Amino acid sequence: KKKVSFTKEQQALMKVIIDAYNKHQIPQDVAKKLLQDKYSTEENFLLLTEMATSQVQVLVEFTKNIPGFLSLDREDQIALLKGSAVEAMFLRSAQALNKKMPIGHTEVLEERIRKSGISEEFIKPMFNFYKSIGELHMVLEEQALLTTITILTPDRPYVKDQPAVERLQETALDLLRKMCVLHHPQEPQYFARLLGRLTELRTLSHYHAEMLASWRVNDHKFTPLLCEIWDVQ
């Protein structure tokens, strides 16, 4: 069994990120809502915009706890948030679907999402991503670090000081690499597989504007915050 040791700084970083990640869960559990009732495509679209709006606010609070984030150039902070919000949303959605639920609940939830109003062409890539995340059986630390690494992506549009972001991302990557060895000692390629999901996530997120525009509702209304983040309207 490979010995994994963390430096004092890494232990402190993990604690800060885990506390922030736990604190910034989505207020009310969207999966529970979806399991309770069948909603019309209009109601589902409204639910998505409400959940997404609160998730962006939660994401902003989470990033403020990432050591070093607030020391970045303020415009770069905005560019990182804008560039990662949709990906963070799909990561959270994947975790919501892959959470342990009573027998048969996951199937009902899947069905409700398939029939929610999203146009057919996006269902397959979206569920392929959700399944590939589920197969990894990530522990909480890995989920929190993966979200952190997604936020700290240096090559987002309009980021000016990329090296500063790279330095922060590398710290989180070093920690995630050790976490993977600790929690998945039998899978030497686990860390590489995890990072591979970020490529799939970026591809899926490219479709977000089309996914919204093709949602089967007559009127696509967004909150001002989502207009900013989602490049819509």
Ligand SMILES: O=C(NC1CCCCC1)[C@H](C1CCCCC1)n1c(-c2ccc(-c3ccccc3)s2)nc2ccccc21
């Ligand atoms: O509420 C949701 N997700 C919350 C977002 C914030 C973070 C918590 C999760 C939606 C619901 C889908 C069904 C109809 C209501 C909304 N959801 C999705 C998405 C499908 C498409 C999505 C999207 C995002 C951005 C742009 C274009 C499209 S998100 N996958 C889920 C998997 C499991 C549980 C919910 C899930």
